[in-house]
Amino acid sequence: MRSSHLLPQGLMQIGWCTLSCRFNQEEGVGDTPDSYAYDGNRVRKWNVTTTNYGKSWAAGDIVSCLIDLDEGTISFCLNGVSLGVAFSDISRGSGMAYFPAISLSFKESVAFNFGSRPLRYPVEGYRPLQDPPTAELLKSQRLLGYLKTVLSTGIDSQV
Structure with missing residues (x-):
């Protein structure tokens, strides 16, 4: 629609x-x-x-x-x-x-x-056609952002 x-x-x-x-x-x-x-x-x-x-x-x-x-x-x-x-x-x-x-x-x-x-x-x-983001999608994006931060911090501290 x-x-x-x-x-x-x-x-x-x-x-x-x-x-x-x-x-x-x-x-x-x-x-x-x-x-x-x-x-x-x-x-x-x-x-x-x-x-x-x-x-x-x-x-x-x-x-x-x-x-x-x-x-x-x-x-x-x-x-x-x-x-x-x-x-x-x-x-x-x-x-x-x-x-x-x-x-x-x-x-x-x-x-x-x-x-x-x-x-x-x-x-x-x-x-x-373009559904607004759902609350679950926004939570998932936030969690992925946290995971990315943790992973990049872990990699930097090992170098």
Whole structure:
């Protein structure tokens, strides 16, 4: 899951893609196989072909992009309200990975939050791409730091 704070003025398609996608001036996210996008300006979803989907977005809106690789679905939320499943039975398989992707018109602007800051509209059952460190991880890092200090002190005193 990721959230995007929009400052749209023109065309913008936001979603997910795989490494096999090759984009250019005419083809962006959702225009190629294995890329999936939502466009709130034109109120459409894109995966090679396009159909009506979602609601119109405006500057300052927050879009959450949700991918469920167990179920094979991609969904979007606008300001915390689900727009429903946009794509089902997405391509999956061994060695396949999805990455956040966006196509913008000239002078478009967007701010992303992959989870380094608390999400304004978290969605139950989904985790941010960048989970904040857990207490256990922080304790482990502290312990490793202590161990490193002890080991380096022991080595220095033997020299």
